Each structure stands twice: as C-alpha cells, then as structure tokens.
Amino acid sequence: MSTRIQPFKGADAVHFDAVTCQIGTRTILDRISLTMKRGAITGVLGPNGAGKTTLLSSITGLRRPSAGTITVFNENLPERSNKLRQRIGVVFQETALYDELTTFENLSFAASLYTVARPKDRIAEVLELLSLSDRTHERARNLSGGLRRRVAIARALLHAPDLLIIDEPTLGVDVEARHAIWSHLRFLKASGTTVVVSTNYLDEALALCDTVAVLRTGQLLTCETPDKLVARAGSCLDVECEEQTGETITQALTGQHGILRIAQTPSGLSIFLNGKIVPDEIMRMVLQSATVSGFRVRGADLAEVFRSLEEVPS
Structure with missing residues (x-):
C-alpha cells in the first residue's frame, strides 16, 4: 500500500508581510517579512525564546498578529483561518496523545474530528508511511519518545494536508529516531507537501531544509539556503x-x-x-x-x- 499526497497548485505557501506579535508589552515577533515556498521544506532556526513557536502558531491562525498580514495559500489570515486549517497539519512540541488509547485509537479519534473519508484505510496508509504498522494496537503510554513523535506526525497527516507544520520535530528522541523522522519529512516533500520545521539544531536545518529563516529575539536575521548560511x-x-x-x-x-x-x-x-x-x-x-x-x-x-x-x- 502506498500513499500519494496531492500537492497544492497555486501561489507560495506562506507569506509574512511586516508581521509583529506582541504579548502585553513584550514583542515576540518584530516586523517579520518572509516567504515560504510551496513544495519545499522551510526551516525556522533559532534558540529557545527566538519566536519560532509563535511564528508557527501565526501560520495556523492560533496567534493573531498585532500588525502586518499573513497569507497562506493566497488566503489572508485570520479571515479564512477556519477553512485553511483543514489544509494544514500541525505537530507542536507536546505530542498530546491519549496514553490509555492505542495508536489506532488515537488516530481514529483524530480522523473523526477531521471527518476523514475511509478512516480505517487512511489510518493504515499513514501508519505504513511512518513505519508504524507494527505499533497499531500498542498503547501510547508504552511507546518511546521517537515513536510517540511519529504517531503525532501520522495524526497530522490523516487529512492529507497541503502544509505540514512541525515544531521541534526531533525533540527528546534518540539518534536513530531522529534520522527516521528526517527521512519521513523528506518523503513528504518529495510527494509534494510543503513542510515548515522549527528547530534550534543547526545540523537538523542543514539536513532537511531548502531554505532557512534564522530568528533571534523575535527578529529575522536572514532567510537563505543552508549552503549560503554555512558559507x-x-x-x-x-x-x-x-x-x-x-x-x-x-x-x-x-x-x-x-x-x-x-x-x-x-x-x-x-x-x-x-x-x-x-x-x-x-x-x-x-x-x-x-x-x-x-x-x-x-x-x-x-x-x-x-x-x-x-x-x-x-
């Protein structure tokens, strides 16, 4: 069984135009202007507190900018955020699985929220895609950190999103699981999915990304290819x-x-x-x-x- 993800045909996936986000008097994002290309992996690189998670939340419409505009698939946020969320898969730092449920049960519940067609078939597809078929009936509490992360990615892929957003994809996983997750993300890109990954690991950004946006204290220092960044x-x-x-x-x-x-x-x-x-x-x-x-x-x-x-x- 194979999974084919249909790419979105249209403009650039995400565009930030002078976006500022504030919480009280604190500026989290400071006049960010940035374009994320469709069908590519864009990395958002920076240390803890740089504003990476806020930037990702802004793409989904969960965080509204204080100033500036965000366009996703040529639609403005937050006006069209409810519709756009159906085309976005999100994996934040916390996997938020139900520990007492099996892998299949966790995915089945998520599929019902997205009204996924043929949910059993689709769950089988994403489990195979993430090399989790042998964990179908294992309870989430018994899964390692790397496996839980992969289940969370599988859950985000159930509705075949055009855009996958992942905050710290390999947080708390071992080296083997880290490389497995990298491999899955590369496959998604090759299948046409646009991927946005935040990380504070330079080697992860270099291994995965077509373009890297570097944040520090809410400011965009640069956005360029990994090769140019290293040079x-x-x-x-x-x-x-x-x-x-x-x-x-x-x-x-x-x-x-x-x-x-x-x-x-x-x-x-x-x-x-x-x-x-x-x-x-x-x-x-x-x-x-x-x-x-x-x-x-x-x-x-x-x-x-x-x-x-x-x-x-x-």
Whole structure:
C-alpha cells in the first residue's frame, strides 16, 4: 500500500508581510517579512525564546498578529483561518496523545474530528508511511519518545494536508529516531507537501531544509539556503596544544587574511575562518610555527552562525 499526497497548485505557501506579535508589552515577533515556498521544506532556526513557536502558531491562525498580514495559500489570515486549517497539519512540541488509547485509537479519534473519508484505510496508509504498522494496537503510554513523535506526525497527516507544520520535530528522541523522522519529512516533500520545521539544531536545518529563516529575539536575521548560511559562518579549526604554544600560534596567525577570530579553549585554540579560506592553508601555517597534539576541522555551530550574521550585513 502506498500513499500519494496531492500537492497544492497555486501561489507560495506562506507569506509574512511586516508581521509583529506582541504579548502585553513584550514583542515576540518584530516586523517579520518572509516567504515560504510551496513544495519545499522551510526551516525556522533559532534558540529557545527566538519566536519560532509563535511564528508557527501565526501560520495556523492560533496567534493573531498585532500588525502586518499573513497569507497562506493566497488566503489572508485570520479571515479564512477556519477553512485553511483543514489544509494544514500541525505537530507542536507536546505530542498530546491519549496514553490509555492505542495508536489506532488515537488516530481514529483524530480522523473523526477531521471527518476523514475511509478512516480505517487512511489510518493504515499513514501508519505504513511512518513505519508504524507494527505499533497499531500498542498503547501510547508504552511507546518511546521517537515513536510517540511519529504517531503525532501520522495524526497530522490523516487529512492529507497541503502544509505540514512541525515544531521541534526531533525533540527528546534518540539518534536513530531522529534520522527516521528526517527521512519521513523528506518523503513528504518529495510527494509534494510543503513542510515548515522549527528547530534550534543547526545540523537538523542543514539536513532537511531548502531554505532557512534564522530568528533571534523575535527578529529575522536572514532567510537563505543552508549552503549560503554555512558559507557565511565559515568553518572552525580546533587545535589541541599547550597554553604557551597557543600563544605562539596566535601571534603567528594574527592579521592573516581569512581568519575571523581566534579563541582560547580548555584544550587549545579554536580558529574561526571565513567561507573563502581553505583550512589546510591555515593548518600549514600553524605547523610551521609550533608543534601541536592534534587538530580537526568542523562546521560552524549555531552560536557562530549568529555571530557571523551580526558581524556581516545581510
């Protein structure tokens, strides 16, 4: 049995035009303008408190903006929110399953709320899609965190939504479950579903997303492809060495082109490079100036991405 999800044919899936959301005197979203492409996976990246959940809630109509407009499938919110919700599947951070019910019973109840046609057949389809067929009659209380997350995704897919919104898709799950969920989301995209994913994990955004919108304290820092985001942040060369050796290396590299900054760490140094410099070139200079215990090259982490966005104009 296979599941074919019919893509929505029309304008961009979601458009924010100067959207501001306030709770009391606190600004949660600050003049956000953003377009999410149809048939793509858009990531909303940022630390806790950045405004990610509020942004997702605004798309569903659950949170009304204080200013600005939101368009979903070319319809304005909140005027058409009730109709549009029938075309949106949502998975928020809390899975909110009924622990005393089985997987099938949880999905059957949700199917009745959406008046899903042929509910038994449709439940079987989404269970197969999420590799949950062998958990049909297992009570929710006995499922692991990763399985509960997949059941929540299955529930959101019952009515074959054009748009799937997921807040922290792999929150609290193990590595194996994390990659399984990623695989399911990629399949949905390939089938034509538009997916919006919020996360505070840079590697998750890089693994899944066609475009990444980066939020910090309610402001949109940038919206671009993951490759451009990583190139902007550059890479990091971690060098293991003694403190005195680190000072020697720092002196040798000071003023060299392509080095953004050098930070001392408990094990040595972290040398941050822009996206145009080849780490091998810097490592050769390091080895010419001192003897080190080891080194590795890694991509930027989320904190380094934020630093690069603050240092370089968007």
